[in-house]
Amino acid sequence: MGEFGIGQPVRRFEDKRLLSGNGRFQNDNNLHGQLAAYVLRSPHAHARIRKLKLTAALGAPGVALIMTGDDLVEAKLGVMGVPFQRKRPDGSPMFARAFLGLAQGTVRYVGEPVAFVVAETLAQAKDAAELIDIDYEALPSVTDTAEAAEGKIAVWEECPDNISNLFETGNKTATEAAFAKAAHIITRRYVISRVYAQFMEPRGAIGVWDPGEDRFTLYADVQYPHRVRQALATRIFKIPESKMRVVAGDVGGGFGTKGWQYPEHRLVLLAAKRLRQPVKWTCERSEAIQADEHARDNVSDAELALDKGGKFLGLRVKTLANVGAYISSERNLLATFGNVGTLTGTYDVPAAHVAVFAVMANTNGTAPYRGAGRPEATYVIERLIDDAARELSFDPVELRTKNLIPASAMPYKTALNLNYDCGDFLANQRKALAQADWAGFPARRDEAKAHGRLRGIGIANPIEKAAGPGQEFAEIRFHPSGNATLLMGSKNQGQGHETTFKQVLNEKLGLDPAAVQYIDGDTDRVAFGIGTNGSRSTVIGGSALWMAADKVIAKGRRIAAHLLEAAEADIEFSDGNFSVAGTDRRISVTDVAKASFHPGRLPPGLEGGLYETGTFAPEDNTYPNGCHVCEVEIDPDTGMLEVVRYVVVDDVGTVVNPIGLKGQIHGGVAQGLGQALMEQVVYDRQSGQNLTGSFMDYCMPRADAMPYIEIFSNPVPTKRNPLGAKGAGEAGTVGALPALVNAVLDALAPLGVKSLDMPATSERIWRAMRDARARPLP
Ligand code: MCN
Secondary structure (H helix, E strand, O other), X not given: OHHXXXXXXXXXXXXXXXXXXXXXXXHHOOOOOOEEEEEEEOOOOOEEEEEEEOHHHHOOOOEEEEEEHHHHHHOOOOOOEOOOOOEOOOOOEOOOOOOOOOOEOEEOOOOOEEXXXXXXXXXXXXXXXXXXXXXXXXXXXXXXXXXXXXXOOOOOOOOOOOEEEEEEEEOHHHHHHHHHOOOEEEEEEEEEEEEOOOOOOOOEEEEEEEOOOOEEEEEEXXXXXXXXXXXXXXXXXXXXXXXXXEEOOEOOOOOOOOOOOOHHHHHHHHHXXXXXXXXXXXXXXXXXXXXXXXXXXXXXXXXXXXXXOOOEEEEEEEEEEEOOOOOOEOHHHHHHHOOXXXXXXXXXXXXXXXXXXXXXXXXXXXXXXXXXXXXXHHHHHHHHXXXXXXXXXXXXXXXXXXXXXXXXXXXXXXXXXXXXXXXOHXXXXXXXXXXXXXXXXXXXXXXXXHOOOEEEEEEEOOEOOEOOOOOXXXXXXXXXXXXXXEEXXXXXXXXXXXXHHHHHHHHHHOOOHHHOEEEEOEOOOOOOOOOOOOOOHHHHHHHHHHHHHHHHHHHHHXXXXXXXXXXXXXXXXXXXXXXXXXXXXXXXXXXXXXXXXXXXXXXXXXXXXXXXXXXXXXXXXXXXXXXXXXXXXXXXXXXXEEXXXXXXXXXXXXXXXXXXXXXXXXXXXXXXXXXXXXXXXXXXXXXXXXXXXXXXXXXXXXXXXXXXXXXXXXXXXXXXXXXXXXXXOOHXXXXXXXXXXXXXXXXXXHHOOOOOOOOOOHHHHHHHHHHHXXXXXX
16 A cells, blocks of 8 residues: 555665664663673583682672583573474484583583673673683594584484484385486485574673562563573573563574574573672674574485486485584474475475484584575575586476476475475576576677686576464554554564564555554563564564454444444445445544544443454465576686676565565575675584684675675465465575576586585685596596
């Protein structure tokens, strides 16, 4: 409706506040009398703590408290744990060990929290930490995923092979039968690197204890305040949920790995209670990569079975997924297993079987990170198709076209049990090929060659499982003056939620966005929420808001009928006004809201006030999909790579805000290209030290590494929610990994380079070219 309704390119309302320095990010919070905390972390990848003496540190100036693992045991803190059981490959129960919050005798990764020092100033806390007398006995460590799976060095003595559990999906027998009749079988190993979300604002937390109310408040930049409250209250502190408040202000980037409750949350709270003073911890940039969850990091052995003509018959994948040293919640496992279902992608694969081995290593835990398993899955299938095309001399586009699920086959149940409801994958591909001028590529390749450069083109047809079943909440709260406040259970971390949801509200009720106050992230103000992950906010939060607005209309209709002296059945609602059908008699929703607070203006028996809530839970996932085409040029002497063209066609169903969507796709592609081109967490194999502890070593993409990204939409609205929307926040990342690496390999193919693992740094490309040149021609 109008300039602010669904589908309008509305500029973000929140930007004025944020860009003028009026945001309230985590580190903007400071409380009267707060103390500063510092976390002493393990310098070893694996070691036994032989001695831990605090005497000197406790006597240091300004020190108020030092806690170690023993304090947490004494305080009887609980742990998160995994709410489901799986089996290990030998049939024995899953092996999982949760982290209590501070080391318990043995440290198992570099950065593991060992002691929590609270002092008047941060400098004093740091100085005191240096006085902690600690003696480690270093133990052998293993950080590489494939090596850890060999089980030569155990992270936990009780689990010598390092395999926590095995997750299987698909039909093994049917897949074996498909492979038995295949004309061709393509077998490859793909390694997906370990990366880390470099938030604009590193994490932080302030713990407050109110002795009068016997109640905690945590100020922290989390993605799901309500779930963090529930976890901290019921699992960690074992207190009623009402005794805990969690407040998240502006979140300086979340990307999945800022989602959950971290050890520092319970530590600031426990310390605040002991000291009866607020305790603040702020993660420093160089500390963050040791303190936070990491992402991806797996090795997949994949096999594709094809018939003679190139039709896919079956897919078999065995993945080793690094889950880190501790399994503190299901997050480690969901990151890798939650979305393996998308391994068959947008393709008609009649039989598939996947086995994912959760491998423990002396590393930080892994968690869902933008895409959470779908970029990994898409990378495997899309690279496998390109490798099959190259090996069997098919055209990569024709091979895809032959196997894409046609729109006429929708709804389509995949061999890995996903229920795709809608989407036109062939149309996405057609549009992307046209926009990227795929047909003109050979000429561009020749031209590049004439200039001494190698040019390559890559394609990927990603699909995502987004906004899965699970509730979300919205409340529209009118005030006696007729003005409204909008409260949402989803927590914004930069996606522009205020604008998106005000657009939905405007579409439904015609309210002027400038007059609506927007609130999220405070468990005392917002009744309920699940939070932002899995590209669920627009779909589920937006639908909850839609429901709340429907309730406002339903109640408003009764009030309007009374005020307009008409039958309720004759009242129509549109453009923010209730009107009597066929007349010019009307009353605005704002005036109806005002009337609702005057008992004398209400129909008999109707409760006063106008505040409505909506709680929506979809029955099934949405399946956003699309097509990415990437073109690169490589300098054959240095391996320097330039992404010269990038085209995305997306289908996220109904688009609420085309500018917001483009921003999300743009950021998502940049995040995917970052991983594919340069980002990587690297551990030293011998010592287990994290070698990428700063921006000097962990290479972040800069603007000049990014191409101009052309984005087009091909929306097919879903019927799984009233908006017709599909999730979009991760879509860009999912397609970018394979599109880039496929383009690189296409560029290098003439030299005989057959494989390359990400990140496609100039050094790796240069080595691959050198090795290929050194190989004798067959
Ligand atoms: N949108 C739209 N139409 C749709 C779907 C989305 O117009 N059909 C637009 C809207 O502007 C909406 C935005 O895209 O506000 C994102 O919507 P949605 O797909 O609902 O995703 P979420 O808001 O649930 O965000 C989650 C997603 C995830 S899982 C990660 S990780 C991620 C991402 O969003 N982290 C981000 N994008 C991020 N962007 C920023 N700036 N910071 C992060 O931490």
